[in-house]
Amino acid sequence: MTVWIDADLCNGCKRCQKACPYEGVEMRDGKAHILERCTSCGACIETCKPKAILTDAKPREIPDFTDRQGIWVFAEQRGGALHSVSLELLGKACELAGSLKQDVSAVLMGERMEHLAETLIQHGADHVYLVEDSCLAQYRAIAYTTAFEQLIRRFNPNILLMGATHIGRDLAPRVSRRVAVGLTADCTELTIDPDEKILLQTRPAFGGNIMATIANRYSRPQMATVRPGVMERKEQPEKRGDIIREALSMNEQDIKTKVLEIVREAKKRGDLGKAKIIVAGGRGVGDVEGFKALEKLADVLGGEVAGTRVAVEEGWIPADRQVGQTGQSVRPELYIACGISGAIQHRAGIVNARYIVAINRDARAPIFQVADWGIVGDLHELVPEMMRQLEELKAQS
Amino acid sequence: MNIIVLVKQVPDTTEIKLDPKTGNLIREGIESIMNPDDRHALEAAVSLKESTGGSVTAVSMGPPQAIDVVTEAMGMGADRGILLSDGAFAGADTWATSLTLGKAMERIGDYELIICGRQAIDGDTAQIGPQVADHLNIPHVSYVFGIDEITKERLVVRRRLEDGFERIETPVPALLTVIGELNVPRYAVVGRLIAACREKASIEVWNAADIGCKTNEIGLEGSLTHVIKTFAPKFKRQGEMLEGAAGESISALLGKLRENRIL
Numbered sequence A: 001m002t003v004w005i006d007a008d009l010c011n012g013c014k015r016c017q018k019a020c021p022y023e024g025v026e027m028r029d030g031k032a033h034i035l036e037r038c039t040s041c042g043a044c045i046e047t048c049k050p051k052a053i054l055t056d057a058k059p060r061e062i063p064d065f066t067d068r069q070g071i072w073v074f075a076e077q078r079g080g081a082l083h084s085v086s087l088e089l090l091g092k093a094c095e096l097a098g099s100l101k102q103d104v105s106a107v108l109m110g111e112r113m114e115h116l117a118e119t120l121i122q123h124g125a126d127h128v129y130l131v132e133d134s135c136l137a138q139y140r141a142i143a144y145t146t147a148f149e150q151l152i153r154r155f156n157p158n159i160l161l162m163g164a165t166h167i168g169r170d171l172a173p174r175v176s177r178r179v180a181v182g183l184t185a186d187c188t189e190l191t192i193d194p195d196e197k198i199l200l201q202t203r204p205a206f207g208g209n210i211m212a213t214i215a216n217r218y219s220r221p222q223m224a225t226v227r228p229g230v231m232e233r234k235e236q237p238e239k240r241g242d243i244i245r246e247a248l249s250m251n252e253q254d255i256k257t258k259v260l261e262i263v264r265e266a267k268k269r270g271d272l273g274k275a276k277i278i279v280a281g282g283r284g285v286g287d288v289e290g291f292k293a294l295e296k297l298a299d300v301l302g303g304e305v306a307g308t309r310v311a312v313e314e315g316w317i318p319a320d321r322q323v324g325q326t327g328q329s330v331r332p333e334l335y336i337a338c339g340i341s342g343a344i345q346h347r348a349g350i351v352n353a354r355y356i357v358a359i360n361r362d363a364r365a366p367i368f369q370v371a372d373w374g375i376v377g378d379l380h381e382l383v384p385e386m387m388r389q390l391e392e393l394k395a396q397s
Numbered sequence B: 001m002n003i004i005v006l007v008k009q010v011p012d013t014t015e016i017k018l019d020p021k022t023g024n025l026i027r028e029g030i031e032s033i034m035n036p037d038d039r040h041a042l043e044a045a046v047s048l049k050e051s052t053g054g055s056v057t058a059v060s061m062g063p064p065q066a067i068d069v070v071t072e073a074m075g076m077g078a079d080r081g082i083l084l085s086d087g088a089f090a091g092a093d094t095w096a097t098s099l100t101l102g103k104a105m106e107r108i109g110d111y112e113l114i115i116c117g118r119q120a121i122d123g124d125t126a127q128i129g130p131q132v133a134d135h136l137n138i139p140h141v142s143y144v145f146g147i148d149e150i151t152k153e154r155l156v157v158r159r160r161l162e163d164g165f166e167r168i169e170t171p172v173p174a175l176l177t178v179i180g181e182l183n184v185p186r187y188a189v190v191g192r193l194i195a196a197c198r199e200k201a202s203i204e205v206w207n208a209a210d211i212g213c214k215t216n217e218i219g220l221e222g223s224l225t226h227v228i229k230t231f232a233p234k235f236k237r238q239g240e241m242l243e244g245a246a247g248e249s250i251s252a253l254l255g256k257l258r259e260n261r262i263l
Helices: A015-019 A084-100 A114-122 A140-157 A168-178 A289-301 A309-313 A366-370 A379-396 B034-053 B064-076 B094-108 B128-136 B189-195 B246-259
Strands: A003-005 A023-028 A029-032 A053-054 A072-076 A104-110 A127-132 A159-163 A183-187 A189-191 A200-205 A208-217 A224-225 A242-245 A260-265 A275-282 A304-307 A334-340 A356-362 A373-376 B001-008 B007-012 B032-034 B055-061 B078-085 B115-116 B139-149 B154-161 B163-173 B174-178 B203-207 B226-231
Touching: A003 A029, A015 A023, A072 A084, A084 A104, A084 A114, A084 A159, A084 A224, A104 A114, A104 A140, A104 A356, A114 A127, A114 B032, A127 A140, A140 A168, A159 A168, A168 A183, A168 B128, A168 B139, A168 B154, A183 A200, A183 B139, A200 A224, A208 A304, A260 B246, A275 A289, A289 A304, A289 A334, A289 A379, A304 A309, A356 A366, A356 A379, A356 B034, A356 B246, A373 B246, A379 B032, B001 B064, B001 B094, B001 B128, B032 B034, B032 B064, B034 B055, B034 B064, B034 B115, B034 B139, B055 B094, B064 B078, B064 B139, B064 B189, B064 B203, B078 B094, B094 B128, B094 B139, B115 B128, B128 B174, B139 B163
Parallel strands: A072 A104, A072 A159, A104 A127, A127 A242, A159 A224, A183 A224, A275 A304, A275 A334, A334 A356, A356 A373, B001 B055, B001 B115, B055 B078, B078 B203, B115 B174, B139 B174
Antiparallel strands: A003 A053, A023 A029, A189 A200, A200 A208, A208 B226, A260 B163, B007 B032, B139 B154, B154 B163
């Protein structure tokens, strides 16, 4: 298909230029022109008030999905322990359910997992679909995909959310392909469109340089993954819900892969996603020694140490300590950024921090724009000073 | 072992800047590169070929200029290159892209292994690998950082988890998505690059008809998700600068933290 502009109708309002995700529209002599960059995505067409944007594409019919009801959350468990992201997603699902007036369900798979159902209910699930089978004892892509396929065909959910973990990002695309639906990865915001009642999925793109809102109008369930730490869990101790047991037809030969072993590598430090206080360092920290000082500060504060991509690439800290677009998203009470300039990829990972403190020698560093409090100065002087004052405070109390 | 590697040409997103006035991306002068994870996929394929024999076919989907990454793949050791390029492919989401790639894999036919990068740096979705595998009805393993055993019938690989790893056995044909930890990619060899630019080079360009795709099931028309709005991310906070010598500014900071009950 092609998109073009009727110059006589164009009033030069530039709405199409703003709407274009690919910068494929240019203004020439007060009229819009479509550039070679145009991918014919059609994002501009709806925004044009005088209807000057024409296309040879036939309007696509949106199927009737009124029989698709309910918001599902994949209750990810490993070795019988629920992943925190599933509880966070239940919190979000309850909010979405409020605007849609539909139920929230958790989908729990594994072997002997019933004891987890109560926790899911107390975090917002009206129903828990419980699928127990020896084939599902450990996560395997084909086994879990087949289970989801059968459940989705049986119960026709409207929305399906999964955590963007190494399991969720492995499973969600396979499920989406199997049941022929669209999927949006790593969303940072989910809302319901008040008119269309569809799920609006907002996610970073181009390495966090832009945010894109994506709709999934043509298939159900509307599927999205969300990174851990982005949504907030909400406990509802009074909540009541039921367990729906489902048996599946599945046999070992169809699953193809075998998990030979699962190796847990001991972490020296705690989970960044759960940390209340994070002391993070970037290029300005300079070396491994510099990070040792940050680690001491983190210890005094009872927090965790983290770093930017540069710090990881330089080998100053391990990769599991990386915060940002290609690392982890975090939501601590306090984030202390030391010697971090604040590249957009890094800022994208800390938007949900309650308070941000920035320490940097360069007063123009972009990190100061996102900080609650900033100090311009040398971290190699300021960090030891903070340690000294904190220890003084401790001695007084 | 015959191996297909999926490679993508992407803008170097680490170099992208925003126009401070309009909030738009400044694309001018941004280099197009081979997606970083895909280099590791190619390295894995070429070194497997060197140890077990067989062939490596590099496949990319994109506009005509994406031929550059196919050429580079040939320079790194691929024996054959295929660029899927057609106006009808444009604007595809991962659903339509995985169908297009899946159809191309079916046309190529003769493969034991498909290797791709975990994700591309322009979209970061990590969806294409598992989706192509499901289309082809073959198993996949994602986040692969080690290949322990490989025979004609099966392979054993290590898959990275957040807190460790799994060792997984899979029969072939299978699809792997790999991460940077797996290997150190080689550089393209100049002689091979020159050969890949010659007219007789074994690079083919296939369009929608070549792989038997109907235009209404691919590209924007065949997509199930659509971008309805883009905007610059907002991060701004009430930045208060704390001044004075180290002792004073830190003392002021700790005061603020205590006021807000952080300490």
